[in-house]
Amino acid sequence: MVLRPGIGDSKMAGVRVGNRIVGADSPVTVGWDNVERVEGGAFKKAFFTYFQPVMLFAAIAFWYYAPNEIAVASTGFKIFIGFSIFLMLLEWINPRYGSWNITWKEFATDIFYLGMGMTVVTMMELYWGADAITEWVQGAFDWESFAWFVALPLLVQALAISLIFDFGQYWMHRGMHNWQPLWIFHAPHHYITQLNVYKGSVGHPIELFLIGLGVGGFFDFLPRAFLIAGAIGLMVGSYQHINTRFNSPRWWRFLFNTTDHHSVHHSQDYEGTRSNYGTIWIIFDRMFGTCVDGEAELLGMEGGRRMKISETMVFPWTEGRKAWRDWIAQRREAKQITGLES
């Protein structure tokens, strides 16, 4: 069985995963036993094995016990900035692939998209996003019967928020890969050719808006439970797009989406991209048969063509117009054939 076929082969053997062949278009390593491990001294290995769980539990404990004046969203933002900078340092210390190293231009581009997310997408969310939808849904139904949610232990509430939100994201993301009107907004994100800390923000602003729509907010939860759920999201989701190699513990890889999983999702292999849709949790992929445990180095679309910002911004409209014209042409053709037959 060929696990890492040579780069440059036009069609490779691939590996059977369920009823699919993964890695037939581009190299994908399948199976945890074949994924590379952290190399180096005992301290380095221990650090990159325990860093992720220690940070996750520390963040949960912080938000659980922080006094009310500290347990606010602005503290979460400051932690996000600090943690992101620290992750960039880890990318430099222990890169997963040299071919993903951050450059000045890549960093500037990533920050531009992050900036779009913090400004334009935030504006969109204020009027049409999850908050507005939640307000509408809460106003349209009697949710009093769900008030018992607030009486549950904080960690249970936080876990419920995280799971409900990720369940929504799983299906939104899967929908994006299976329905053309959504795919044209998501496609630019798949033109990234390497994973770095801020690459999760790269994409069309409408795609970022759509992926941010969640159903978790429909229920009333204690604000602290939202903050704990946000901390779980930050301490697990941050590793989706990152150029650092970790020896994530077995239970972590079973439960959560890792860089390894997400690199397969971003690979140049078509079947690889149709796997690992989760954002924080990988368990929904396991449940619905879309999980591929493995990793990939060659990422992107069209053989790794980098998409410029200008093209990203117009891509949904240009591609949408093309798809619309094709659809009209196909309909006309079908009508002509039916006319001839009758």
Added chain:
Amino acid sequence: MARKWPVIDRIWRSRGAVPVDPPLPPGEIFDRLSGLFDQGELEIDQANRRLDYRKPNPAAQDKLATFSNGSLELAGDNQGQLLRYDVGSPALLLTFLAPLLFLALAQGFVMLGQWEESKEASQAEEEDEEDEEPGELHWFDQMLGAPAPEDPGEDEEEDEEDDDYSPRDAYGLAALFALIYLVGRFLEPYLFRKTLRRTIHAGSEP
């Protein structure tokens, strides 16, 4: 080398020279450099010892991803050769302009905030919302010592930072892009010179 925008083109252009030591035949130098131009358009004028290039969409790891167009010209003779360069960077120009975009977005937030404030003021006169009771902690959380939730009425004055319409993030991004530009303006020409020097001398080192 003609300059279309004298003085201000220093924002996105870099000019300089790299010594070729020991001197090499021009053909050999251009051969060694050609590896840098696998992608994009390349024109070599051997007679004038000049090379022009343009990379419309360089790959992320391309050594010339930032300075994606320009020309290189060989000057001097066998006694002392210099490779002069004049290169341009659309990325540097866009990064230089990016703060303006984020300042404009900050103004957008200010305007939206003022509009929402005036809307809320008129609505507040009509309806006086009752504050909800804060939820109670589960006994398990109380046992573990988690702080109890506050009365929502108490934190009305708190945290203007959390205002949805605050232009703070947009101002911060404008400042960040100014910093990114400054770093790029000095770092990228340094890396470009380093790449040229390494490429030219790649075959000469023992």
